[in-house]
Amino acid sequence: MSKLKKNLIVAAVLAAAFAAAFGSFLLLTPQGRSGGGLDATPAAEVLPVRGDSHRLTAPQRGELTVVEFLDFECEACGASYPVVERLRAEYGDRVTFVVRYFPMPGHHNAESAALAAEAAARQGKFAEMYARLFTTQREWGEAKESKADVFRSYAREIGLDLRAYDTALADPRTAERVRADQRDGLGLGVQGTPTFLVDGIKIATPPTYEAFKALIDARLAR
Template structure:
């Protein structure tokens, strides 16, 4: 074997070793992130509680420009519009972790609705959940008709039953009647570029502020990722 062949062999082995290490590191990072999202970063919220995190008034003139973008005034919300605590949740209607958090959030609003404003924004992760963008668009159309929250609940409750992509016939004959939406108006809304723009704006804002998956919360601008247990939210609100 020539010296040149030996050199190429060593080089290829070295590159192969580097590639293996890179793959292992990548899988470790992805695995850790998946675990964090699934388990929730309630520990971070708890740390903020114990370190004296306090809510700043959302109507204060000193609210940061970032929060103005995050806390979209034309987005669906529950609770007190003038609350000092503003929670923004980025959701994907096909995300199992969002489904797990949904009843927790509903309970949270029932318990502390006078103390908080909960804003929902779209972050459909199409690469993981095909059809998520379509569901987000349907929810936006329902919002225009004043039927966002029944639609929100319906899409989560039917998460395991809905196909990857709904056909026009399914939207007309199943979705529209189930949501009390006019099928003709819904079809027009789904075809309207402005509806798509709103969903894309949510997604772009999420990327801008470091959203990597769902659910991701911003509590007065502070990012918290994953499923947050009700008892951790209770701890947070008990300190206010």
Template sequence: MSREAKILTAILVLVVGAMVGLFVLTGSGSDKPASTEKADSSKLIRDNSHKQGSGSVTVVEFGDFQCPSCGQAQPVVERIKQEYGDKITFVFRNFPLPMHQNAIAAAKAAEAAGAQNKYWEMNSKLYANQQEWSELSNPSESFIKYANEVGVADIERFKKEIGDNTHTAFIEADKSDGEALGVQGTPTFYINGQQSDSFTYQNLKQLIDQQLGQK
């Protein structure tokens, strides 16, 4: 093999490796087969985790508010919640990725709104406006605007909590649980403890229907 061919081969290997690494970190919407292993229930949900509904099938999402794949998954999540209603319990866990500069700040904004009973409203608002705030050097003003729009009552308290460490331990506990479960990218879903990295409607629906059929 000539020297030039060796150089080209080395470059190709590096490019392919980088693409694979990016794919793993950012998540995938493909119909990747779900793992058949059940996750540790003590790491999936904590007593103070954010929950919607009280159905027999639990859908847990480990997500990052700045993650583009999570933003793409959000309409699917909303459709699933609307269609299944009280048949499922939906749980959101924070898993901010280090590559996203505003992910932790956004998680703090969601938690600060949640402290005033507006968590799910802020959760939806952050995803709906992801492109607006995700690349800002300081997204605080955007978060304050969203807090006003969703009806957070004490804006001064909200401002304080997005600027300090009031909710840091909660966010870190979420991520620690995800890491213990083997979460590597976002969004990652668990349907009654069965992991799925796919967020297509068809895949999530199939997994939920399978669990409902076992009840």
């Protein structure tokens, strides 16, 4: 076995180990495309935050921006959800918390969940669908069959106009909006979820609320 081939095998084993330990990771083919349904080509000009990015908080004088690239079906993202909720409750008047889509190819309903969230955003209820998807993740996550009907029931529960919701799901621009987030993520070096950027710099995901709080406090004190 050649040294190059041996190194590639070791790298693949390490990648799998990190994926199992820290959440969902994107696997690319040699052509640079994912095994899922979304475009895995990085954006030509990448930005951590765009004008249409979904902001969970919008302080008048934001001192810091925290961006999360997430997959609604990712268990690690589900574990981060209550941490982010505590942080934005505490720092919402100083920190801008931004959510960006990064559905992973290994999750059967990740793209569908992202589309549901974006369809809700068309009616001004992104935050409500975001919360609903994460608080119910154990009920639909890891399923092999489509959960589009479940997500539609959430749309009804949060008060969406279902006709407008269905129209948004069928609109190619909704899927393109999800792909745009993923392309920015890839260009920024996102390989798995959740991935956090603080003022545009990718960080290692803090393991606890206390660790994340300490990081934010340190950045705000600068």
